Amino acid sequence: MEKKLGVFVCWCGSNIAGSVDVDKAVEEAKKLDGVVHAENYMYMCSDPGQQLVKDTISEKGLDGVVVACCSPRMHENTFRKAAGAVGLNSYLLEIANIREQCSWVHQNNKPLATAKAVSIIEGTLDKVKENLPLETITIDLTKRVCVVGGGIAGIMSALDLANAGYDVAIIEREPAIGGHMSQISQTFPYFHNVPELLKKKIDEVNAHPQIKVYVNSEVDVLDGYVGNFNVTIRTRPAFVNPAKCTACGKCLEVCPVKVDDEFNRGLSQRGAIFRYNQTEAAKIPVLEQGSCLHFADSESEDDNKCQACVDACPENAIDLGSIRTLNEEFVGAIVMATGYDLYSPVNMPEYGAGKIPDVIDALAFERLLDPQGPTQGRVVRPSDGAIPKKVVFIQCVGSRDPERHKAYCSRACCMYTAKQARLYRQQVEEGTAYISYMDIRSDSRDFEEFVQKGMEEENLVYIRGRTAKVIEEDGYLRVFTSDTLTSRQMVIEADLVVLAMAMEPKAGIRELAKKMNVTIDGDAFLSETHIKLYPVESSTKGVYLAGCGQSPKDITDTVSQALATAGKIQTMFSNETLIADPLIAEVKNDVCSGCGICIEICPYGARLMNEFTRISDVNQAVCQGCGACIAACPNKACELINSTSRQFLRTIGDFAGRSEAV
Amino acid sequence: MGETYSYYPGCTSHSTAIEYIEASKAVIEALGIELKELPDWCCCGAASAHNLSSSLALGLSAFNVAEAQKVGADLVIPCAGCYGNLAQADYEMRNNEAERQRLEKEFDFTYDKKIKMLSLVDLLAHEELRPAIRDLVKKPLKGLKVVCYYGCAIVRPGAVTKVDDTENPLRIDSLMTDLGAEVIDWSCKVDCCGGDLGLTDAEKTTELVNKIVDYAVAAEADCLVTSCALCQANVDIRQQRLPILYFSELMAEAFQVGDRQRWWKKHFNNPANLF
Numbered sequence: 042m043e044k045k046l047g048v049f050v051c052w053c054g055s056n057i058a059g060s061v062d063v064d065k066a067v068e069e070a071k072k073l074d075g076v077v078h079a080e081n082y083m084y085m086c087s088d089p090g091q092q093l094v095k096d097t098i099s100e101k102g103l104d105g106v107v108v109a110c111c112s113p114r115m116h117e118n119t120f121r122k123a124a125g126a127v128g129l130n131s132y133l134l135e136i137a138n139i140r141e142q143c144s145w146v147h148q149n150n151k152p153l154a155t156a157k158a159v160s161i162i163e164g165t166l167d168k169v170k171e172n173l174p175l176e177t178i179t180i181d182l183t184k185r186v187c188v189v190g191g192g193i194a195g196i197m198s199a200l201d202l203a204n205a206g207y208d209v210a211i212i213e214r215e216p217a218i219g220g221h222m223s224q225i226s227q228t229f230p231y232f233h234n235v236p237e238l239l240k241k242k243i244d245e246v247n248a249h250p251q252i253k254v255y256v257n258s259e260v261d262v263l264d265g266y267v268g269n270f271n272v273t274i275r276t277r278p279a280f281v282n283p284a285k286c287t288a289c290g291k292c293l294e295v296c297p298v299k300v301d302d303e304f305n306r307g308l309s310q311r312g313a314i315f316r317y318n319q320t321e322a323a324k325i326p327v328l329e330q331g332s333c334l335h336f337a338d339s340e341s342e343d344d345n346k347c348q349a350c351v352d353a354c355p356e357n358a359i360d361l362g363s364i365r366t367l368n369e370e371f372v373g374a375i376v377m378a379t380g381y382d383l384y385s386p387v388n389m390p391e392y393g394a395g396k397i398p399d400v401i402d403a404l405a406f407e408r409l410l411d412p413q414g415p416t417q418g419r420v421v422r423p424s425d426g427a428i429p430k431k432v433v434f435i436q437c438v439g440s441r442d443p444e445r446h447k448a449y450c451s452r453a454c455c456m457y458t459a460k461q462a463r464l465y466r467q468q469v470e471e472g473t474a475y476i477s478y479m480d481i482r483s484d485s486r487d488f489e490e491f492v493q494k495g496m497e498e499e500n501l502v503y504i505r506g507r508t509a510k511v512i513e514e515d516g517y518l519r520v521f522t523s524d525t526l527t528s529r530q531m532v533i534e535a536d537l538v539v540l541a542m543a544m545e546p547k548a549g550i551r552e553l554a555k556k557m558n559v560t561i562d563g564d565a566f567l568s569e570t571h572i573k574l575y576p577v578e579s580s581t582k583g584v585y586l587a588g589c590g591q592s593p594k595d596i597t598d599t600v601s602q603a604l605a606t607a608g609k610i611q612t613m614f615s616n617e618t619l620i621a622d623p624l625i626a627e628v629k630n631d632v633c634s635g636c637g638i639c640i641e642i643c644p645y646g647a648r649l650m651n652e653f654t655r656i657s658d659v660n661q662a663v664c665q666g667c668g669a670c671i672a673a674c675p676n677k678a679c680e681l682i683n684s685t686s687r688q689f690l691r692t693i694g695d696f697a698g699r700s701e702a703v
Numbered sequence: 704m705g706e707t708y709s710y711y712p713g714c715t716s717h718s719t720a721i722e723y724i725e726a727s728k729a730v731i732e733a734l735g736i737e738l739k740e741l742p743d744w745c746c747c748g749a750a751s752a753h754n755l756s757s758s759l760a761l762g763l764s765a766f767n768v769a770e771a772q773k774v775g776a777d778l779v780i781p782c783a784g785c786y787g788n789l790a791q792a793d794y795e796m797r798n799n800e801a802e803r804q805r806l807e808k809e810f811d812f813t814y815d816k817k818i819k820m821l822s823l824v825d826l827l828a829h830e831e832l833r834p835a836i837r838d839l840v841k842k843p844l845k846g847l848k849v850v851c852y853y854g855c856a857i858v859r860p861g862a863v864t865k866v867d868d869t870e871n872p873l874r875i876d877s878l879m880t881d882l883g884a885e886v887i888d889w890s891c892k893v894d895c896c897g898g899d900l901g902l903t904d905a906e907k908t909t910e911l912v913n914k915i916v917d918y919a920v921a922a923e924a925d926c927l928v929t930s931c932a933l934c935q936a937n938v939d940i941r942q943q944r945l946p947i948l949y950f951s952e953l954m955a956e957a958f959q960v961g962d963r964q965r966w967w968k969k970h971f972n973n974p975a976n977l978f
Binding site: 389390391394444445510512514 | 860861862868869870871890
């Protein structure tokens with residue numbers, strides 16, 4: 042039976058009526074096949090305008106509606122809701138865009154604009170004629186969350202979610218949570234004591250009944266989709282049984298291995314069995330398989346291999362036969378809080394390529410400032426333990442250098458350098474701190490004041506210019522730089538040089554991003570959906586982004602973003618099920634040959650081969666209705682519901698003025 | 704090898720850098736590479752042209768690029784300054800549509816992107832040539848301590864020169880190692896020798912040269928190795944502490960080819976007793 046169609050033409054004030062003759066459009070629309078009602082109104086989206094649509098649908102018993110107005114992005118939802126309110130299936134209402142695509146672009150030719158508007162209305166009517174009434178799709182929702190990364194971003198996101206009543210699993214690659222923040226001594230701009238701040242949060246996490254922490258762990262496999270993810274977690278063997286270990290430290294003393302301690306940025310050494318850091322959370326030692334002699338020695342019999350730690354342990358807590366474990370977590374949402382690494386000084390031959398012991402990176406300097414660090418918080422030269430009288434801090438090392446390194450600004454360095462220089466000056470009163478900078482970016486609350494105070498009251502010497510090179514000579518570091526404000530070249534004889542290295546995404550992020558189906562940018566930072574409006578949503582529904590894995594940022598911004606992910610997920614979890622738009626792909630089972638091209642082409646992983654029928658199914662929860670599979674299908678076995686090829690061809694036919702051709 | 708390249712001599716090849724060109728040609732011949740001199744090459748514009756007008760500077764160099772295109776083989780340019788100018792012009796034509804059109808019109812040719820601009824270092828310190836070079840070494844430069852000095856024109860800007868590393872280039876270093884010399888790591892590889900200030904500001908140039916030589920001497924080098932005629936002249940003329948050699952002269956010495964005794968005499972600091 043033919044549908045009874047209604048057409049509502051909006052003036053949009055003069056936006057449309059100024060260049061489209063709306064009376065003529067109505068007159069023409071009335072002549073079209075199936076149209077039982079057509080009228081225009083000044084603002085169709087206003088309350089009286091919507092009421093007009095509703096009343097007409099009821100009075101005339103319309104079963105198809107076209108509203109000719111602005112872009113569907115503006116008011117499709119408004120009018121579909123209105124139609125739904127009076128009992129018309131909302132998918133039987135369509136928008137004909139006669140503003141952005143017609144009146145605005147043909148302002149000087151009213152007859153032409155009017156003819157085009159009528160043609161757009163006609164094409165849309167033809168689509169509506171074949172539209173099916175649809176219901177939204179419901180998807181099950183597992184109200185649990187997996188947080189990848191246990192730095193401050195992961196911690197804050199997890200705590201908010203757990204406090205809202207949801208179970209959270211944190212996956213942390215290192216032996217303890219805390220991330221880079223646990224390497225830092227104090228924060229800018231208020232000199233907060235980080236170990237104290239962080240300990241509170243770590244304790245909260247560890248004591249929370251709804252948070253489970255997997256340390257030494259990584260994501261092995263991710264399956265599923267929004268609301269229903271299945272995360273397989275791979276945990277490295279711990280070797281030390283935390284139930285038995287009393288943290289006596291005897292094993293640490295006997296281990297014959299000596300390697301650089303990564304947590305202390307090479308400023309101290311550790312054994313193959315070691316404490317990851319000095320926090321309470323890391324008091325149980327961990328054994329690193331890569332440097333352990335027991336595992337390096339593959340030749341000898343088991344009895345002859347090194348097991349000094351096992352022998353030394355009074356509690357029998359160490360088992361070198363431990364194996365890795367796999368666990369699964371079923372969750373509805375995922376937070377990617379994967380963090381950053383500092384770009385390695387090895388990349389900077391002009392600054393000694395990491396070979397000069399007294400040229401260190403900024404995190405190493407943080408370790409020097411930490412009272413629990415390798416020097417008990419004293420700033421000393423790594424080479425000889427002397428107190429440095431002149432320290433040069435170099436900013437933008439590897440950042441803002443598109444030709445050789447990273448094009449982007451690492452954002453936190455201006456501020457942490459000012460903080461480090463001020464802390465140094467507070468500790469070494471007679472010392473001089475030089476800061477070699479390009480620009481000072483202090484654009485947040487109390488940041489500028491913080492830098493100014495350093496310059497004016499603590500005599501930090503800011504020198505604008507890029508440092509050319511640093512060499513080691515006669516026990517000094519000679520820093521060749523220039524002061525571009527006075528156009529002079531200068532050489533500073535320094536005792537210590539601190540490089541504010543660029544932040545880069547964590548090692549291994551490319552593989553992980555692929556596993557998580559999350560897109561990355563050219564620098565391998567995880568990409569958000571929209572920088573302004575969807576800043577913490579990744580390209581995959583249900584996977585959210587927080588912290589430096591998304592882009593370099595300071596702790597304040599990282600925490601804000603982390604809390605935003607928690608808020609987003611709670612909004613999602615406020616429903617019992619997820620609702621998805623039914624405008625997705627469907628498969629004609631009798632046409633599909635099971636070639637699998639659509640599976641390759643689908644950017645969302647929504648197409649799967651049904652093992653029994655050998656037909657490619659559509660996962661309704663995952664499909665975004667993008668149409669890629671429809672274009673790719675050689676048999677035309679897929680169609681986009683309510684945007685079928687037939688509908689499109691008819692619409693195109695209308696535009697071309699030869700609808701009879703279809 | 705049997706490879707053929709087009710060849711742009713530049714003015715120093717007939718004047719201050721005769722020994723560089725003779726040594727380079729001797730080495731190139733030993734390697735079986737053939738050079739075809741551009742039939743109608745002209746001045747690259749040196750430093751004067753680009754101080755006056757960028758369209759003049761690009762024009763002069765682009766003319767030579769067009770000449771090389773006629774020959775149809777990658778262009779070898781021994782002088783670092785000429786190389787810098789020609790490579791810049793080639794870069795502009797490759798990447799700047801408007802400039803390319805202007806220059807094509809000017810010289811009535813069609814730029815085809817096929818010809819590469821090569822410095823002598825690009826040619827002779829090429830990774831693929833290393834086995835052949837090692838085979839040709841008759842008298843390894845054993846015990847000779849060298850510092851390699853790259854200067855600016857064959858290094859910067861990196862986008863134009865495509866050098867391995869603008870801060871720490873290594874190709875001459877690797878080449879010297881292949882010749883058997885002991886390469887000392889030092890910190891003035893890409894520092895400025897004064898360049899054209901050598902003609903106008905002797906005091907400043909001497910200051911810059913002294914700094915370079917100070918560091919080379921402190922590194923206990925026997926000689927400094929360069930690939931630029933201007934660097935060589937600036938550093939050689941202004942001090943009596945260190946011989947300044949072209950990298951191809953050391954190749955010739957190791958290969959035992961060419962009239963080396965004649966070349967040594969052309970140096971202000973005669974390197975003869977190093978060998």
